[in-house]
Amino acid sequence: MPLIEVSNLVKVYPGGIRAVDDITFTVDRGEVFGFLGPNGAGKTTTIRILVTLLAPTSGTAVVDGIDVTVAPEEVRKRVGYAAQFIGVDDDLTARENLVLQGRLHGLSKTEARRRGDDLLEILQLTAAADRRAGTFSGGMKRRLDLGQALSHDPELLFLDEPTIGLDPPTRRALWVYLRELNARGVTIFLTTQYLEEADALAGRLAIIDEGVIVIEGTPQALKDDLGGDAITVTLAPGDGSQVERVAELIGQYSDAGAARTYDGAVRVFTRDAASRLADVVRTLDSAGIHVARLEVSEPTLDDVFLRHTGGKMRVEEVKPRSRMMFTRKPR
Amino acid sequence: MIRTFRESSILWGRLMRKMVRVKLLLFFALFQPLLFLLLFSQVFDRLDQLPGFAYDSYLQFLVPSIIALTALNSAFQSGIGMVTDIEDGLLDKFLIAPIRRSSILLGKVMADATRMALQALIIVGVSLIMGARFETGVLGVLMMIVLAACFGIAWAGLSNVIALRTGNGELTMMIGILITFPVLFLSTSFMPSALLPSWLDIVATFNPITYIVEAVRALVNTGWDWNAIGKAFGVTAGLAVVTFTAATAAFRKVIS
Numbered sequence: 001m002p003l004i005e006v007s008n009l010v011k012v013y014p015g016g017i018r019a020v021d022d023i024t025f026t027v028d029r030g031e032v033f034g035f036l037g038p039n040g041a042g043k044t045t046t047i048r049i050l051v052t053l054l055a056p057t058s059g060t061a062v063v064d065g066i067d068v069t070v071a072p073e074e075v076r077k078r079v080g081y082a083a084q085f086i087g088v089d090d091d092l093t094a095r096e097n098l099v100l101q102g103r104l105h106g107l108s109k110t111e112a113r114r115r116g117d118d119l120l121e122i123l124q125l126t127a128a129a130d131r132r133a134g135t136f137s138g139g140m141k142r143r144l145d146l147g148q149a150l151s152h153d154p155e156l157l158f159l160d161e162p163t164i165g166l167d168p169p170t171r172r173a174l175w176v177y178l179r180e181l182n183a184r185g186v187t188i189f190l191t192t193q194y195l196e197e198a199d200a201l202a203g204r205l206a207i208i209d210e211g212v213i214v215i216e217g218t219p220q221a222l223k224d225d226l227g228g229d230a231i232t233v234t235l236a237p238g239d240g241s242q243v244e245r246v247a248e249l250i251g252q253y254s255d256a257g258a259a260r261t262y263d264g265a266v267r268v269f270t271r272d273a274a275s276r277l278a279d280v281v282r283t284l285d286s287a288g289i290h291v292a293r294l295e296v297s298e299p300t301l302d303d304v305f306l307r308h309t310g311g312k313m314r315v316e317e318v319k320p321r322s323r324m325m326f327t328r329k330p331r
Numbered sequence: 332m333i334r335t336f337r338e339s340s341i342l343w344g345r346l347m348r349k350m351v352r353v354k355l356l357l358f359f360a361l362f363q364p365l366l367f368l369l370l371f372s373q374v375f376d377r378l379d380q381l382p383g384f385a386y387d388s389y390l391q392f393l394v395p396s397i398i399a400l401t402a403l404n405s406a407f408q409s410g411i412g413m414v415t416d417i418e419d420g421l422l423d424k425f426l427i428a429p430i431r432r433s434s435i436l437l438g439k440v441m442a443d444a445t446r447m448a449l450q451a452l453i454i455v456g457v458s459l460i461m462g463a464r465f466e467t468g469v470l471g472v473l474m475m476i477v478l479a480a481c482f483g484i485a486w487a488g489l490s491n492v493i494a495l496r497t498g499n500g501e502l503t504m505m506i507g508i509l510i511t512f513p514v515l516f517l518s519t520s521f522m523p524s525a526l527l528p529s530w531l532d533i534v535a536t537f538n539p540i541t542y543i544v545e546a547v548r549a550l551v552n553t554g555w556d557w558n559a560i561g562k563a564f565g566v567t568a569g570l571a572v573v574t575f576t577a578a579t580a581a582f583r584k585v586i587s
Contacts, residue, residue, distance in 0.1 A: 051427055053586075055587065074429075083420055083423055087421050087423055087424045088421075089419070091349045091352050096345075101424065101428070103341045104342075104424075104428035104430055105428055106429065132352075148424065
C-alpha cells in the first residue's frame, strides 16, 4: 500500500482560483518524492491539504491509510511538516523550540528533552542550543525549523521548498542530511522550484503546472523521454532575430517535437547526435547562418521542465485565501 | 479534559517564558499601569473635596479604575500576540501538532489571565504603599484579581476578533486604544455616578466597565457587596460569550 495516495484532488479557493485541478499520484514508503513546479503551480496547496491544514474541495488524500479529512489528528501524529516560511519562536532558545514541538506531539518532558538534544546534535546546533532563535542566521533557523518537523520522529516528512533562501553550501549540507534521513527510512515529500534540487534528491518526481500534473517519473526517465541528447546552436551576437528561422531549419533533425528556442539559441533533441551534428552544420552553413557555439549535451531537468510547462516561468503566486490577509515577514 | 489541560499548559508555559524573557516588554507591562495610577491620583487629588464625593480620597476611588484600565490594555496585547504568532508561522506549527484546536485558544487565555492577575496584584501593592487601604482584606484583594482577570479575558476575546479579522498588529493596537478610552471615560471610572452629567450617567449604566469598577470599588471601600459582585460576573460572562463566539468564528476562518 502506498504511503500517500492522492486521487482526483481539487482545491478551488474562494474567488474561483483552481489552485489544484484534479491531480492523482502516489508516493511509496521510503521514497523521496519531488514536486516540481513554478510559483503558483499548486505545490503548497497540495502539501497543505496533505498535512491537514487545508480542506480539499473534492477528491481524496490518504496518508498511511488515513483519509486526511476523516481523521486529521491521526495524520498529524504521523507526519512532520516544514513550511516554506520558517516557524520558530524568536524569543525561545533552539532547545526550547524543539522541546515545545516534542511536547505538543505528545512526548513527555524527559523524552522531548532527549529528542531535542539528539536533534541539536544531528543538525549541528548544539553550540547554539541555548541561544535565542532570534539571533540565528537564516541557515540555522532553517535547520531548527527542520528539527521541529522531526521532533516526534515522523515516518513521513513534508518539506515545502526547504532550501529557499539558503546559500549554496548550506543547501548542499541540507541535501546530505535529507539523504541520510531517507536512508534511515523516512519518506520525504518535497516541493521545489529548483531543478537541480529535484535532480539531486528525488528518486521520483512530478512536474506540476497551473494545478495540473503534467508528467511524472524518475528524473532519468523524464530526461530519456526527451529523445536522447541535446544539440544546442547558439547564434552569433546580433543574430538573435534568426532563432525562428534556425529552429525551422534544424527542426527536421529533432526526435522529440519541434526545436526549442531560447534567447539567442536553438535546441533539438536527437537519438543520434553524432551524425545529426554534421547535418545541422551543413544545413546552417548552406543557409549562411553564423554560429557562435555548437554543443552536444545530455538533457537536463531544465529541458524536461521547459518542455512540459511550455517554457514560461510564471511569477504570480496563488496563496491560500485565508492567509492572504497576512503578509508574512520575509526571512 | 485532562488532555486539553495538558496541551494548553504547554502552550501557556511557552507564553510565560516569552513574557519573562522579553524583559523590556515585561517592564512596561507592569510599569504602564503604575504610571497611570500615579498620574491620575496626583492630577485629580483634590476631587475628593467636591460636594457629593463619598470616598475617603481620590486614590481610594481610583484604584479599581486603574485595575480595569490595565485589564483592558492587557487584553489588547493578547490579540497582537495572536497576529505575531500567525505572521511568524507559529500558529501553523501548533495546528500541525496533534492537539485540539481549543487548546491553542485556552493556552492563550490562561496566559492572558496570568499576566492580568500579576498586573492587578502589583497595582494593589503599589497603591498600598501610596496609602490606600482595602476594606475587605486579603480575600477581597483575591476577589478583585479574579474579577479583573475574568473581565480581561472577556475583553481579550474582542481584541482577538479584531486581530484575526484585520490580520494586522498595528491596526489592532490602534483600534484597541480607540475603543479603550471612550469605554473608560463613558463609565464611572474617573468620576462617581452622582457627579457625572446625567446623559453620561445613563450611558455608563450600559457600559460593562461600570459594573466591574463598581464591584471592585465596593471591595476596596465599603465591603462585600454581593449584589455588585454578582452583576460584575454576570456582565463579564455575557460579554465573554459574545466576544468568544466571535473570536472562535474568526479563528476558524483563519485556520480553515
